[in-house]
Amino acid sequence: MDAKLWPAYILHSRPFQEDKLLLSLLLPEQGRISAVARRRSGKQHRALQPFQLFSVSLTGRSDLKTVKQLEESSAASQLSGKVLFSGLYLNELICRIWPADQPSDNLFALYQQALAALVQVQQQATGLESALRQFELALLDELGVLPDWSSDCYDRPLQADQHYSYVSEQGLVPVQQGWPGAMLLALAAEQWHVVGLLPVAKQLxxxxxxxxxxxxxxxxxxxxxxxxxx
Structure with missing residues (x-):
């Protein structure tokens, strides 16, 4: 990997050997990258904050890169309470389900949008559930595992008065009792104001x-x- 400067977020960090940290980084185009960094000392001895944009240069050709340079690009987003827990959830979700070293054109931007949404939630004290569901759906879509909301497993358009369940490798299956088609259509249109949509989105x-x-x-x-x- 070349030593160019990349914008990056630290999704997770933990001690590694005596004087190093093992970082999980999120970069544009590159996706999630594992890298080793030396612990900061002297004037540079500050905790590496989550939800903060850094500039980083990496070296190495193996799956585990080495941090050559790491500098703050902006202040960390100030989150607290359940909004902070939500931010940690986003970080953990990416670390758990996004394959290491799998490139992505959109993941970095989706994460930045989610952080901006959480900052807005922190300021307005509302909208947390919709912010989380939007990121989960966008992440699943980026992974290529989001169902087609426009049609059922038989390639028939979804009907508002029909109920559906989701079956892996089949898609949305018409059933007698399940999620109302009207809710799924509202979800596809991101109509988060629709009463009852958020619980359905969470279940899905x-x-x-x-x-x-x-x-x-x-x-x-x-x-x-x-x-x-x-």
């Missing part, structure tokens, strides 16, 4: 994400549970 994204996440629980979801019990 949970079902679509489950096989990608496997049996290991998401640590960020436990933060929401702990905050509700506090």
């Amino acid at each position: 994204t949970r079902q679509l994400l489950a096989p990608l996440l496997g049996n290991k629980p998401l640590a960020s979801r436990a933060l929401f549970t702990s905050s509700d019990k506090a």
